[in-house]
Amino acid sequence: MNADDFLAAVFDMKEPRKKVNLIAKVRMFRLLKPADNRPSHTRNRLGMINLAQRATPLTFEDAVHLLRRTTFHPTWAAASALVGKTPAEAVQALLNVVESPPEPPSWANTQPEFTDFAAAARLWPELQQWWIERAITLPSLRERLVLLWHNTFSTDYMTVYAGQWMVKQSQLIRAQAFDFKTLASTMVSNPAILQYLNGNQSIKGNPNENFAREWFELFTLGVGNYSEADVVEAARAFTGWRISGNDGVYNRGFADLGQKTILGQTGAWEWGDVVRITFEQDACARWVARKLFMAFVEFYPNAEAIQQIGDIVKQNAFDMKAVLRILLTSEHFYDASIRGALIKSPAELIIGLSSTLQATHVNRTYVIASMMRLTQEPFYPPTVEGWKGHHAWITSSTFPQRQRYAESFVDGRQTGSSSKLMDKTGKIFAPDVVAFIRQLPNNNDAKKVVENVAKLMLPVPTTQAQRDVLLEIMLAGAQVYEWDIDLPSAVQRVKFLLQAIVRMPEYQLM
Template sequence: MGMTYEDAVHLLHRASFGGTPEEFTACIQLGRQESVRRLLSGISLTDKPEALVNFNLMTREGRPGGKRPLTASRIYDQQQYWLYLMVNTQAPLVEKMTLFWHGHFATAFYKVDDMLPMYQQNVLFRQYALGNFKELVQKIGKDPAMMFWLDMNRSKKEAPNENYSRELMELFTLGIGHYSEQDVKELARAFTGWRIINSQASFNANWYDPGVKTLLGTTGNLGYTEAVEIILKQQAYPIFLATKLLKFFATANPPSFWIELVANSIRTKNTIGEVLQELFNSNEFYKQRYRKRLFKSPTEYVVSTFRALGLTINEHNSYLPAKSMGQELYNPPDVSGWDGGDSWLNSDRMVGRHQFASMIARSMSDSKLNSSEFKPAQPSNPDDWLAMWCKRFGIGELSPSTKTSLRSYANDTVVNSSQPITGMRGLMQLVLMSPESQMK
């Protein structure tokens, strides 16, 4: 099935972190099914080879050979490197889903206070980014960062801790209203016995409650594995996960029929990748009512800008801007993750976006801005300047008011200016700050 330019922009802003003009063109040439297949398989849309620098070789300057190597135990270095992966990977959907799981199973460094388990959790999310969700749920409860975060590591039969058992059902699998307080207590009993030894989950039989338990209507000598299996057999689970996926990838208010379609896919497919394949190939996903209706998260805004401009991530331009906009990787505010939606664009966070756009514009050298890559074919036409920057940032269309304002600015400061470089830099900044650039 063919793709228009607008289709390509929509797909890459949702299933990737935006794209380059070459990637948008490649999607159009490849068509819908092949573009989706490549995104799911981690194959470059443009046949560009993967060339990622290992963490141990990366530096805070953003390149190998710099004077300040990254340190694995430093959260800021891990944040920088994850953003580097998002910007430079040829498998962006894997990183997008890793980000999704990080928000879904939200765990924060400020309590864990150790980057090793946080990094290990990130590796787990990447491993299961497009894999089997039920296997991920089985593993996440024994993940050291999660165990420490929700106190599974000190839950004993004498005093079962209910934190993880509650959040597993409320926030991770079923949602409020699909379990009782007694279910929370019984699940906590089933989860006793686990602790962390040498950065790994370890079972201590003396801590475990071996008694009979009744969870969600099933009675037996339930342990960790059996309890999770019971939860994932509930009718609420596929509906809950389908809703979260649709809100992340498609629309803030998914209609019930679409939730049921995706839920059925979750019931019948083996992996999240297969579920997303159906979603991204569906005609519903590309309907006009869903386009440019989601707000870019700070991470998406930062990463899409760097991908579009081919800029280098370093310690100054990566995690600090995203944090000022309200999203610090490895540090979601609480167990429910980031609120998202229009909360990304409150007044304080918009200041951070404006500061980021200004920083990016200043970082563009005169020689780069003066190159043919950043000049339209007809530099005397202000509309061509707008079209060039919209194509660069994957903006399908500007609103009439935005277009009028930017056309006037381009005409005065670029086309009819004795200092066009200054105007070019300002125009890029204004396009990046436009309402259309905040949407995907």
């Protein structure tokens, strides 16, 4: 129902005593209207988005937009390499990155330890380091999906306890990142998720509904596309799982093999049938479409766009490469209206800044601690819903925290303190900001430096007034013709420029 129909329906009702309530409802309805998907060049008045493949070769801004959205690594070099390529060529290159899975931690296949807390807890930071090492060193679209899918099939190391199981889940996500159906189906037997959602404690005759509910609500369909009865029946079908060593083991002897009705289909269903029936639902394709759209395109999806992408997900049998190829080469993806429409997660902010400034050798423990302070501790989402993202990242505490992190990083210091940054080996280091500027063309033209840095680091075009202020900040009293990247004073001036940029609210956008 659109707003006009809603209002008409409201005022046609014949209950005058409810008038005030209705006005309140109308007001509420207005508040609920999505604010951000207004008609644009690539969205018509019905809300349909233009998914036609864009043929125009990428500009620098297009290229860095693509990198910000699809990797943790928006660098000058990577964006420059994509300039002039068509979107199809660029996306093909991103999807074809040759990547062998990272070596798991040495203890990944050992027996989990449940009695000695210290022995179990020792693995947790190593688990985080293992993930960050990969994410910060390999510019890869797959790694963005690894975080997205862990934020879908959420688990935390404290509840799961066994670091081995967390690694196993992360490996599964990485391996099947582009095949959502296999990913979800295999997740049923994953020890981390079995433990986190009590799937290993759900028995015939007395099922535990935790996993079944989240399966529908958070993993595959979303609220409104299943009933409470489906949760109860699916919980019966998901019985029979236990964890043995580091594996989920299905024992039909403990499973409820009786007749059940799930999403309208009746039979003696077992867990595999629930998966099958779930993936037959159009709502499942729409749910995955929504996840992708919110992660890569816009945070406030409209129903029509989700329907369009859902159709594509369905046509391509949940093959994420096929779907992303269409989405990331579409006219809509490159439209000005979506530039800067997403708020960076701490991972995107922290890894992104270190990569942009060619400082990815920063100390891993510090990176993890900083993500934690910005409320995204790796492998520790707050609830099974994962991190809510977008506006939830920004509060009166975390926004200044983000500014302090970034301005201190530029200066080679730890957040808001005088302690120096360390690299991954424990040696003191600072990002080489002059080297960063030297890779830009025309780096002996102060105005060009400001222009290019802004183009790289800010997702929306800057105004002349903004560039003027940034130039003034960089020059710090000097004349524009005095700018010389080779002078020793350039270090401090570049820092002034970068710090002003990373403090801008726009730097938090992508």
